[in-house]
Amino acid sequence: MSALKVSQIRGKLLAMFEPHLDVADIGVTDKERETKILSRSLAALAIYLEAGCTEKEAAESVWDGADDNGIDAAFYDASTQRVIFVQSKWIIKGAGEPEAKDLGAFVQGVKDAVEQDATSFHPRLHARFSDIALRTSTPGTSVEIVVVSTGASVLAKHGQAVLDKFTAELNGDDPEPIAHSVTYGLSEIYSGLANDLSLNNVTLDATILDWSYISAPHPAYYGVIDGLSLKEWWKKHGKSLVSSNIRHALGSTEVNNEIRLSAASFPQKFWYFNNGITLIANDVAKAPAGAASRSAGVFSFKGASIVNGAQTVSSLAKVDDTPLGQVRVPIRVIVLKDAPAEFGQEVTRTNNLQNRVEPRDFVAQDPEQKRLRQEMAIEGIDYQFVRSDDVVATATSCELVEVTTALACATGESGHAVQIKTGIGRFFADLKKPPYKAIFNPSVSGAKAFNATVLLREIDRWIDSKKLTITKRSGPRWGILIHGNRAIAAAVMTRYGLSKLSEPIATFTRDLDLASLHAHCESAYTAAVATIETTYPSKFLAVLFKNPSMTKAVFDSAV
Template sequence: MSAIKVNQIRAKLRQLFEAHLDLSDIGPTDGERENKILSRCLAALAIYIQTGCTEKEAAESVWDGGDDNGIDAAYFDPSDLRVVLVQSKWINKGAGEPEAKDIGAFTKGVRDIIEQDNTGFRAGLHAKFSDIALRLSSPGTSVHLVLVSTGASVLAKHGTSVLTTLLKDLNGDDPEPIASSEAMGLAEVYSGLANDPLLSNVSVDATMLDWSYVATPFPAYFGVIDGLQLKTWWKTHGKALVASNIRHSLGSTEVNNEIKQTATSTPEKFWYFNNGITLVSNEALKAPVGAASRAAGVFSFRGASIVNGAQTVSSLAKVDDDNRLAEVRVPLRVILLKSAPAGFGDEVTRTNNLQNRVEPRDFVAQDPEQRRLRQEMAIEGVDYQFVRSEDSMATATSCELIEVTTALACAAGEPNLAVQLKTGIGRFFVDLSKPPYKAVFNAGVSGARAFNAVVVHREIERWIDKKKTSMTKKSGPAWGALVHGNRVLSAAVFAKYGSGNLSQAIASFGAAFDPAVIEAHCDIVHAKMAAGIEANYPGKFLAVLFKNPSMSKNVFDLACA
């Protein structure tokens, strides 16, 4: 039976992806040509299923070939803020699994990507490598590892151990893990080919509370649904549930973390805080049970797709406490398209997503401290732009909110705030009444101090960029201190420079400011950081180390000594 499925998969895979693959390195007389092509097609399929991208995009994500460092495909999924890394193995007999040594090579490649070490990858991959590495260095981006084969869906003990060790190293003690993995075997590959993730042929069952029906001009239902049902929808259908939406889940954003927090801590408030979900459906079938009652209606919505509220559903699906989820109430609106004019579903999708997204940082516009800082800077001829705008720019006489926040956090005299920058600057704006926001923006911070900190931080950033360009070895502690430890490095330079200098008037500070002093501090701090990492944390993932407060504090102290 497995061999039959393998043969069915073979033709389908080549039909989908072969025409888009780069096969220039596989000679026509290569005895392994077919297996190599099928392995690449399999890697493309994993990307295609995981991300919902096009066949061409999936094929172009394939890295397989000489000096691929165990990475057969890599793709950044912007809808999930997630990098998907794949290793594939074509197994003709439909049984067996990837060998532990191959999994070891894969995990080695993953480590090198995260540490931004491209030495194990062929030159032709360096551009793609740089793009993926850049994505992974952005706070909020996660990494998902996929082992795909036409064999078993469960890895043997040794292979599982290799993968588990890597995930433990990557995630550390972080309550929000950045790395995950899965094995896709013959069953998952076969199912994935049979069910196109881009087609909206989903049917969902729902018990709607306090529901009502709108008859004209186009039929629709509205009411309330509990969070546990929504979790079931997502776990069952995944991205197929949002096939018609303009965006999918955005991953672990501040807004999505707030959704999870509310559902877990105060589920009774969820309905008041959430905008709800809009679902389009070709038709609705209603169970006759309780037909006369509007308290609860049992429905089946066919050809369904969420067109607004993907973040709500995907975030609730990550809540582990099902009892709490059952208490969550979410507004639900279902628009039926069967009798609506052609194109109405697209119009609903477009108009439901036209609202400008409000970000936590936007609420600083209401903070009197921000207005005070702007006024103090304006008196000295500096334009401080703290309201989000497409016109915001950084010049010698201007600065903006994110730049000021970063500079002040690094100038705090200790590394804790700098570490929080690495976990996501959005966290500074979640609650404007307490740290970390209040630790940076408070009555004791003058407009002059804020802008002078920006001036210093810009010089540190310039030094880091120049140092990175000059380095021939793009790996190891010295490289990692620049890439992952940039904020701690900045904090240590500020500590050496002295916070007293920052309190001068902007004009006085600018007249006396000597970039050479900052560069000298950067040289010393960087050398001490690299030596400290080498001595105390050899082999440690620096991407994880510099998100860990205690380890970062140790490196900071060594750099300041």
């Protein structure tokens, strides 16, 4: 039976991905040509299923070939802020799995990507490697390691241990893990191809409370649904539930964490806090109800897809059942049966046009920010703290994110530098308490905020120039410039003199001693490298600089 499934999968894989794959390096007379193409197609399929991207995008993410350092495909999924790394193996018999040594080579390749070490990758991959490496170094980005084969769905002990050890090392002590692994075997591949996300063949059974009906110009239902029902939808259908959405579930974002927290802590208030979900469905069947009751209607929506609210549903799926029974979520369903062909796409597009409100947007209501803007304006500086596409950082202007980063590095200790590397969004999660209040409070003047920003810009320029002097882009001397840039900045600011930051902007700018600053940069950098080489010689630097105690040890040595 397994061999039969492999045979059935073969044709569909080739049809989906071969036209888009780069197979120029596989000779026409190569006896393993088809196996190699199928292996690449399998890697593309893993990306396609995980990210919900197009077949062409998935095929273009394939790295497989000479000197790929064990990575067969790599893809940055912007919707989930996640880098997906894939190793694939085509097994004709439909049984077996990748060997532990191959998995070891794979995780080493991923480690090199995270550490931005390109030495083991073929020059043909360097452009794509640089893009992926940059993504992995961005705070908030997670890493997903996918092993896919037409074999076992569960890896043997030694193979799984390789993946578990690596993800544990990458996650370190972070309470919110940024890395995990997934294994796709023959069963998952077969199911994934049989239930292609693009087919939109989901049927959803729903009990809608306090429902109403709109008959024209297009039929629609609206009302309230309980959270437990939405969780069951997600468990049963997963990403197929959002096949028509322009975005899939975004994973562990701050907004989604807030959704889960609200549902778990204040289930009876959830309706007041949430915008609800919108579905489109090709058709609907409704169970008969006595006396035209609108208190509860039982529906079956065919060809259904969530076009707005994917984050709500996927987040509720991670909440315990008990509070979900009390959660009520606004819902509306638009039926497309007699609508024009393009109407469903219009609904999807217009329901996703709203500008997303981010935690940082509430900074605009903080009097401290307005005070800082006024104080900077008096000295001729334009402080832009309201989110806008027109923000430009110049010698006479600055914006919220860089000011936050600069002030976090100017506290005289390393803790806030760690939080910046973990994700700057944490500073805006709660404007009434640290870390936000630790750097934005009455003791911080507009001059200090801008002077710290000027100093950080100069330190970043030094770091960029230092990178150019390092020919071997690997090891602590390279990695500390990538992952330890904020810890280095914090140390250099302390060495240069934090008291100077409170000087008037004109005075600080006039007296800025670049030669002295660069000397401090070099000394702090040298000391930090020595500490890492001595104390943490084999530690993942991407993890080290998110660890408070380890970062403090490096910081203390560099001050």
